[in-house]
Amino acid sequence: MPGAWEGDLIIGAHGKSAAATLVERVTRFTVICGLPEGKKAVAVADTVAERMWPFPEVLRTSLTWDQGTEMAEHARLTAAVNLPVYFAHPRSPWERGTNENTNGLIREYLPKGTYITSNQAYLDAIADELNDRPRASLGFYTPREKFEALLAADVASTN
Template sequence: MRELLVGRRVLTFSDRADIAVGIRAGHTDRQIGVEIGRDHTIVWRERRRNSTKTRGYKPVAADCKAEDRRKRPQVRKIDADLVLMVRVKADLLRSRTPRQIAGRLHLEARDSTVETMIKSPDAQGRTVSHEAIYQWIYAMPKGELAREAILLQSKRTVRKRRKPVGERTGGRIIGMVSIDDRPETAADRRVPGSWEGDLVIGRAGKSAVATLVERSSRFLIMLGLPEGKKATGLADVFIDRVNDLPALMRGSLTWDQGTEMARHAQLTVATDLPVYFAHPHSPWERGSNENTNGLIREYLPKGIEITSHQPYLDAIADELNDRPRATLGYLTPREVFTKLLNDNVATTA
């Protein structure tokens, strides 16, 4: 229970993770508010604004929605200042670039000996950045741009969309912790709770299932992904499932460098499960997971669309967890996994 906070401090991801845990436990908004140290009306408003009809309240998705809402357009500096707007429009009509316009405005403002350019209205000391000019242009409807005869040298009327982290096909994931920094206990198969994970991809890369394999027992968990490979959806699915695991089985997770794990930091905050990343093109660093994914392909062959129906995926995992394995002395993964849990209970009793 946290001390009640006053003021306008925005909810953090940790708060949202605690709200999700409280919802799953059946707590009321008032009870959750007491746990996170916020008024119950804040919890009610958070659930109302950031829940979905199909998936309910998921902390990573809620955090992303709140972040997007904070980025909503505000009144732009050029629109709010008629003198500045007239000057910028006049210079654009003379085929000057936003960087040239911004640079000249700053020069005129700081050097009184520099006169206003010919055919340019006096800006009266106003300045604006080139980025603000670009954003102002891109925010204008195409019809208005045509009427004002505003045309950039690039001929673009909209800014090329940059995909957010987690949707990019390349690039480095922010905050990655290398497998080289993984504790020695995580590499020791005799220590339970270390997991290896990856995706099994469906037809045309549009569907996928997440697979987790516990290194000591080879116990398999398969997770349906209704949103495909999106990092936000993957993190929320993981948080729900990992929080159901006993603390003993939340030692670490080793993943490859696919950007579907771009939300690893939120996953760790919500579950206390640290995530480590294998080296590129090194599947042997997640050998148990790679071998298990090969077995899964018996049920989900390449070229098919992979379902996100969890009971069906659970049935596949159940069959594989009940197969005796030579590497386990012909015990099944379920038998070894259960024994690990029972031994831990006996030790702590």
């Protein structure tokens, strides 16, 4: 179903830095959210809401998150952008397989054990590279092409 997202945090060296990662399940479109305030629940909810707000509501149908305390303010996120948050079962990463795979791709740019920058322009550049990388699972289209097709379909359906 279009608009279903998976999310998680990638944690930097010594747990002192982090970024939220969001991946749309159908298109593999990726959003990386810098977290200058760290992984505090209010900051994570506000940052994710801010990054999700520009997308049409039809492409914000749900978010499946890991069991971390960083999403303790999930109701705040749901209220802000009408995005229901669901949680994967404990120790069940396959329930968010698209996000787990994408986090592996992000780790090519931000290896484990390194500081995760909160510089949003840099994180957006990483997401842009991933979104412009053709994927076999998408028939060698890019996530951006597939996501833009969903956006175009939404616009066409509202006219």
